[in-house]
Amino acid sequence: MSKQTRLVLLSLFTGLGLMLIKFVAYFLTDSSAIFTDAAESIVNVIASGFAFYSIYLAAQPKDENHPYGHGKVEFFSVFLEGGLIFIAGAIILAKACYNIFFPAEITHLIQGIYLIGITSLINFAVGFYIMKRGRALGSITLIADGKHLQVDAYSTIGLILGLILMKLTGFQWIDVVISIILGLFILLNGYKLLRQSIGGLMDESDTELVQDVVAILERNRKDEWIDVHNLRVQRYGNELHVDCHLTLPNYLDLVKVHDEISAVDKIVNKEMSVRTEFFVHADPCLPQCCRYCQVADCPIRSEQFKGKIAWDMDKVTRNQKHFSYAVADQK
Structure with a gap:
C-alpha cells in the first residue's frame, strides 16, 4: 500500500468517526449551527472515498490509452470535493433560512460544544499532517483533502465561539446567524477548489512551478545553452511534464546535442521535488545570437x-530566441 493510499485512508476513517460524533451532537442539541458542521462531515467522507480511488488510479503505470499516465484524475477528485463542498454550503444556507421562520428549541448546548470541540482538534491535527505529507509527495489530492479538513476545523472553532456567545447571552437567533456565516464560508471554499481543479484540467499555467524550473535552469546554465524559450509546464498528478526549446551552437553533432538535452533533463529532475518528464526541442543558433552567446572560441562567431x-x-x-531583448549585465 502506497504512502498516499495510507494517508487517504487515515482521512476517510477520521471523517467517518467525526461525522458520527457531530451528528450525535446535533441530535442532542437540535442546533442549526451544529447541523451545518455535521452536514459538511458527510462531504468529507464522500470526498475522501473518491480521493482514495483517484490516488489508486493515479498510481497506475502509463498504457497505450494513457501515454501521459493517469495523474490528471486527481483534478477530478479535487473537482468532486469542491462541488460537494459547494452543494453542502447551499444546503446549509437553505436550512438556516428555514430556521429563521421556524426556529428549533436548542437543548444540551454545553454537551454539544464539548463534542464538536473534540472533533475540531482531531480535524486540525489530521488535516495539518495530510497537507504536509501531500506537499512532500506532490499530490494535489492530498493537499486538497488536508486543506478541507483544516477548513472544517476552523469553521468548527468559529461555531464553538458563537455557541458560547449564545449560551452567555441567551439569544437563540445567534445559532441561525452562525449557520449562515459558516454556510457562506463553505461556499467560498468550495468555489476555490472548483476553480483550482478546472484550471488544472484546462492546463492552466502554474506560475510557481514555472518559476522553479526557470530558476533551476538559470543556476545551472552552461555556455553551450545559448538560450531557453517556449518553456511550458503541465502537472499530471505527482508528475510534471515540461517542454521547451533549447538553442545550441549549430555546429554541434547529433551526439553532442543529445548529451546537452540529457544534461538539462537530469539537472531539473535532480533539483525538483517531483518527478519530471522533460521534452526538449533543439534549435540551432543564428547570427543574431552571437551578441549574447557565451561560447568561448566559437568558430562561426559573426559578432562580438x-x-x-x-x-x-x-x-x-x-x-522566441533572446536576441530580441536588450543585452543585460554589460561587460
Whole structure:
C-alpha cells in the first residue's frame, strides 16, 4: 500500500468517526449551527472515498490509452470535493433560512460544544499532517483533502465561539446567524477548489512551478545553452511534464546535442521535488545570437559578445530566441 493510499485512508476513517460524533451532537442539541458542521462531515467522507480511488488510479503505470499516465484524475477528485463542498454550503444556507421562520428549541448546548470541540482538534491535527505529507509527495489530492479538513476545523472553532456567545447571552437567533456565516464560508471554499481543479484540467499555467524550473535552469546554465524559450509546464498528478526549446551552437553533432538535452533533463529532475518528464526541442543558433552567446572560441562567431542575458520567466516562456531583448549585465 502506497504512502498516499495510507494517508487517504487515515482521512476517510477520521471523517467517518467525526461525522458520527457531530451528528450525535446535533441530535442532542437540535442546533442549526451544529447541523451545518455535521452536514459538511458527510462531504468529507464522500470526498475522501473518491480521493482514495483517484490516488489508486493515479498510481497506475502509463498504457497505450494513457501515454501521459493517469495523474490528471486527481483534478477530478479535487473537482468532486469542491462541488460537494459547494452543494453542502447551499444546503446549509437553505436550512438556516428555514430556521429563521421556524426556529428549533436548542437543548444540551454545553454537551454539544464539548463534542464538536473534540472533533475540531482531531480535524486540525489530521488535516495539518495530510497537507504536509501531500506537499512532500506532490499530490494535489492530498493537499486538497488536508486543506478541507483544516477548513472544517476552523469553521468548527468559529461555531464553538458563537455557541458560547449564545449560551452567555441567551439569544437563540445567534445559532441561525452562525449557520449562515459558516454556510457562506463553505461556499467560498468550495468555489476555490472548483476553480483550482478546472484550471488544472484546462492546463492552466502554474506560475510557481514555472518559476522553479526557470530558476533551476538559470543556476545551472552552461555556455553551450545559448538560450531557453517556449518553456511550458503541465502537472499530471505527482508528475510534471515540461517542454521547451533549447538553442545550441549549430555546429554541434547529433551526439553532442543529445548529451546537452540529457544534461538539462537530469539537472531539473535532480533539483525538483517531483518527478519530471522533460521534452526538449533543439534549435540551432543564428547570427543574431552571437551578441549574447557565451561560447568561448566559437568558430562561426559573426559578432562580438556584448553581455549575458539573465533568464527569467518572461524571457523563457516566450516563443522566441533572446536576441530580441536588450543585452543585460554589460561587460
